[in-house]
Amino acid sequence: MKIFQQHISLKARERGFHLVTDEILAAMPELKQIKIGMCQVFIQHTSASLTINENADYTVRKDFESHFNKMVPEKAPYYLHDYEGDDDMPAHIKASLLGASVNIPVANGRLALGTWQGIYLCEHRNHGGRRRCVITAWGE
């Protein structure tokens, strides 16, 4: 059983949902050495998140942004944590709804994603800056 770990920084992106599968793969070339295993990507922030969803039509990612903004609105009258900007508290809630990590099986040196699956970086802040991630892969 082997295990590999890379600490990376994803470039700053605008608020919204962004496909980052290729960047993740480029940062973990050791995946090719794993015949059966797992790969985890973990984001070290609480106002951005990671999820897996459709990798083709960009309107899916637009609709994610629209729907999350409605489901977790800014300026809800019950927010107490409001001194870091209107986008801050919704960003925390969205981050927990989507999660801080994606855990993907590895088969024959590749992520065993379905045909239409890609990894999204979900940027919930207006100006989130670079986002640190830890990629860990293990298997044999």
Add this chain to the structure above:
Amino acid sequence: MKIFQQHISLKARERGFHLVTDEILAAMPELKQIKIGMCQVFIQHTSASLTINENADYTVRKDFESHFNKMVPEKAPYYLHDYEGDDDMPAHIKASLLGASVNIPVANGRLALGTWQGIYLCEHRNHGGRRRCVITAWGE
């Protein structure tokens, strides 16, 4: 440390939440060889998902379907991605809210689930068809 992986296909089910714990267990008999470890089930689709919840009363699963349909409605006026049917874009959002995988500890050759926990296949499409999953288990 051992690792096992199985690629399976869950039979087509109607839209809703379905208990699949027994099917998962049947597909991974090697679990018995693991004294301490982990088991992951990953679904290779973006309009169905997996979660862990109550394994007893079927009305819990009915209420999941009702609530998710309200929280993520069809025909929201802001959806741009609407050419694959009214159930498609909500299916993508529900899938990310619930997640593409469940990660369950293994203890003494069994999933270390609580008494009331079971694995749900969450079928978000009206006609989703068979659903491919990858089961990976590791430990010693």
Add this chain to the structure above:
Amino acid sequence: MKIFQQHISLKARERGFHLVTDEILAAMPELKQIKIGMCQVFIQHTSASLTINENADYTVRKDFESHFNKMVPEKAPYYLHDYEGDDDMPAHIKASLLGASVNIPVANGRLALGTWQGIYLCEHRNHGGRRRCVITAWGE
């Protein structure tokens, strides 16, 4: 590759979101033996959950409780599963939205959390009692 597992019980807490990072760490001293690896905390219940979010300002945790109560209300007219109390069915739904586990990379004998990240126990019942968790850590 080493693997460790601990079964613990978190003390009963009131309904809401609670930081438990220190309790988790105290229960898994073997983490120090792992240079590169992973740690999973899994909750064996369907009406409480685990997530990762801001570890500083307690108003973030208050706002989580307020928002989840709005997003998943009690006494929704479509709930069929209502005989275990008004807080029961919402608790199940919240538990699946947030998830039964957190999966955190380990680097140099420590959880590789970001500066502001902590582990939340999300207690969704009014009187949930003690909550059993399984902590599993592996790596080399």
